[in-house]
Amino acid sequence: MQISYLSTAEIVFILIAAVTLIAAIIALEAKEIVHGALSLGVMFLGIAGLYILLDANYLAMFQISVYIGAVVVLILFTIMIVPREIWLHRPFRITPEVIAGILAAIMLIGSICVLYLSTPAWSLTPSEAPFDWSVRRIAQSIVIEYGIALQILALVLFAGLMGALTLAKVEEKEEETK
Amino acid sequence: MNEAQIIDELRDKFGERIGTPERLRQHRIVVTVEKENLLDLAKFVKDTYDLNYAISVSGIDYPEQNKFVVVYHLCKMSEEGHLPLVLTLKVPVNRQTPRTPSLISIWQSVEWHERETWELFGIEFEGHPKLERLLLHEDWDEEFPNQFPLRKDFLLEDE
Amino acid sequence: MSSMYFSVGPQHPGSGHFRMKITLQGDIILNAEPDPGFVHRSVEKIAETREYLQNVPLIERQCLSDVSSVTLAYAMGIEELLGIEVPPRAQYIRVIMCELSRIMSHLYWLAILGIFVGHSTMFMWGFGDRDILITETAEKIAGARVSYSYIIPGGVRYDLPDGIKEHTMKTLDYFQGRLKEYDAIFFSNPIFKRRTKGVGVLSRSEAIRLGVTGPTLRGSGVRGDIRKDAPYAAYDELDFEIPVYSEGDSYSRSLVRFREMKISSSIIRQAFENLPEGDFKVKTRKKVPEGEVFSRVEAARGELACYLISDGTRKPYRLKMSTPSFRNLPGFSLMKGSMLADMPPIYMSLDYWPLETDR
Amino acid sequence: MNIINIILDFLNLENFISNIPNAEVQELLTIVFVFLRSDLFFKILLFPGIFTILITVAELMWLELKLIAKVQLRVGPQYAGRIGGILQPIADFIKLLFKETIVPEKASKVLFLLVPIMLVTLAATTLTVIPLSETDVISNLDVGLLFTFAILAMFPILALLAGWASNSKFPFIGGIRALFQQVSYEVPLWFSALGVVILAESLNFNSIIKAQSTFWFILLLPLGAFIFLVAVIAETERLPFDIPEAETEIASGWMAEYSGLSFGLIMLSLYIKLYFGAAMFTALFLGGWLGPSILPPAFWFLTKTIIVVLIIMMLRGVLPRFRLADLLYIGWRRLLILSIVNIFLAITVKLVLF
Structure with a gap:
């Protein structure tokens, strides 16, 4: 006598995946833009849940703190500062962007299908020899193995940040002269 | 500058254009002035x-004499404090057409006082930037149209 | 960037019976307009329908934290019209009551200022000491805690009770110790200084131009105090100083009131030391001769002027109270350009009392 | 053998289940009972879970009432409960339970009512990784510290949403202020905790605590401890940083429109957050459950935590509130720089001592 045909991990996966998908759809379709931003947060949370299922706790925690703690907060903040009327009453029209979006979605789904079909063994449970996700291991791989890449990335980010600051500064000065 | 001097000077300067300056008691001088000469007198005493x-x-x-009187109390304030002298300007205003020039251009501080007097007496101050409801409630005009609480013909219930 | 309009009050923990219309841009106050009148009772009109003595309890309702000065201005006006001389003992008792009122009012203000900047201990201490020390002393003298109608035309209502001198001295000793603690916990507090120093600056000339009065004026460096400039009661026989601070910000206005509490207690001590014997009241007539009078006193919040016109009957023809809170109304323009968080300290540094404005 | 097992044995419900004819239902119920009898359920429900937290938080509220009353020369609560009104917070909560929850007109109803529940849930979630002793922890997560920070990062969203959902101006300003404050103090919080991570070489709370068996980290990193404490006070919106709730400016800020049970839940979540902040401070800097073995480790942990909470509460008695601009200035210009200095200090200590 069998109650369920699925393991606990599979049930949890299906639940989280469903929540993530529904949240993603709401995030795109919500009329009230704040609700949309909020469900974006729920979606990120769901993805973090998936990471935890894959034993990637460290990644999951960063997913939450960066995407929810920073990105969603920024989006919400921006939405709330901008007057509400701007967001409302956008009639639906088939524009080139919409067509391009649909095409991109088809291509994405297609490529995922190809990937799925071309991958032989596919399982939801963690692999036999789990990768060492401990913090020490991550630190070593970041600082030692990919040290130079990290440095270059940091430099690029820094340059980008400085550029943004310079641009902002210039605009401010222009406003002052006006 | 004593009170007798001020009275003399005012009499010399304005003569018939103002009522006789009167010394009520120590530190209190009362001058009655018609509204046509009010601004001149105010400027003069201030300068x-x-x-x-x-x-x-x-x-x-004063309903019997068919007039309102607007009374300004003025004094001198220096860094070392008040001067005890208080000069009182009395401006009689016709009760039917209560209008008088506002002194806000000379003394900024009369703004709220004049607004209050406008509201409670219905005396219009010409040149006042903001004669709006101050103390009475907002629907006063609907409840008591053209009535002003501090006029003598506005009777309280127990009178 | 769009601006935001909202009312602070009359249903707001930081407003009293009064409303401020605030326009905010970002965190900066663009415009702050006071809107008084929520507790307007038309005291001046009611006063015209009552007899002179009946008016005493009426007019003291306009400022319940500082009743002595209000009634004193009114009583002085009537005495001047009647041409009577108040006995010196009554003058001294009046001084004692006025200074007690001043301490009471300033303690009230200090407590509210405390809670306005988020210091709940100052709030509790201020109210506790006010109730236990000062109000109780006033009750022993006048028989009531707040609205005692003690100062009446012709003198005071009762003579001082036995042993009040010792009681008051003991109270003041304790109170002056408490003042030191207030200084330690509140006025020397770096956060309090940071929140009030340089906030809501009112320059000397602007203070005179706007016609503000009392500690608000003295916090801007003007030594304007009726007690010294046009002495009444027994103030010309007592030795006291007027605290003046020239910075003109919220902190100096607060310090003026704080120092005044100390000076007030020394005035009370002096008054008890020099208290003459004799009558505490003279007989007055019910009918007041025709005439007009303009009497000024220095109430806790500033100069309070009473303009009284009599037509020779038992009731005043016109009674106008020019109250300090009303005259400090232009001070609300100080909020323009400061941050929203500066609103409570500026508001409290004006020591605005809505009932006094509305009358 | 824990107390739940004893109660279940006493009730003898398994016998009753075995009489149920439907086999599937029987099996399902059996699984439920296995869970009820498990150690995990005991931990979640009783110790160190919901029950312990609620009792601790209620008594913290009472301690605050009494302590502040002492500072302010008052008596404080007296009547509820035998010892000086010790049951007052519970009485307060029951009162709030029976009060009407008023939802403002035109408010976003679902969000408005959801926010308090989410707040309490989040606050309680953080406590799952805090160990009261080596074994008394619901989940001994290897990235426990990161987990708590991740959860902390979600609080400002809820405050902002509470302000937005109320559709009222003061709560909205309060929400924005809460966002500013919590987001900008998260950075010093992370950075000061980083010093501890460097010394302990772990993100797991138990390992961090064990690493302190020779020296408590407050002795090695006093600067980091100070920054952490300040940041915790700011994160929990206690005085002198209760700017989002500033009563006399913006009328209780983002929680202005809440009443009844939802207000009670918000207060509960704030106190749980306070307890949690203090518990984190204890675990990171005060040696957690380490202490003389005369008494159980959980006792040491709770004692230290309560002392930290009392220190935070005492500030309310003596300090007024900061301005928002000052707060941001302190956060970005002072604490951030100091916390970076703290990381260098931690590295130095690490190189010298270990």
């Missing part, structure tokens, strides 16, 4: 005696 501080603006209703 000459440096009476830069308006203490109060009040209205008085």
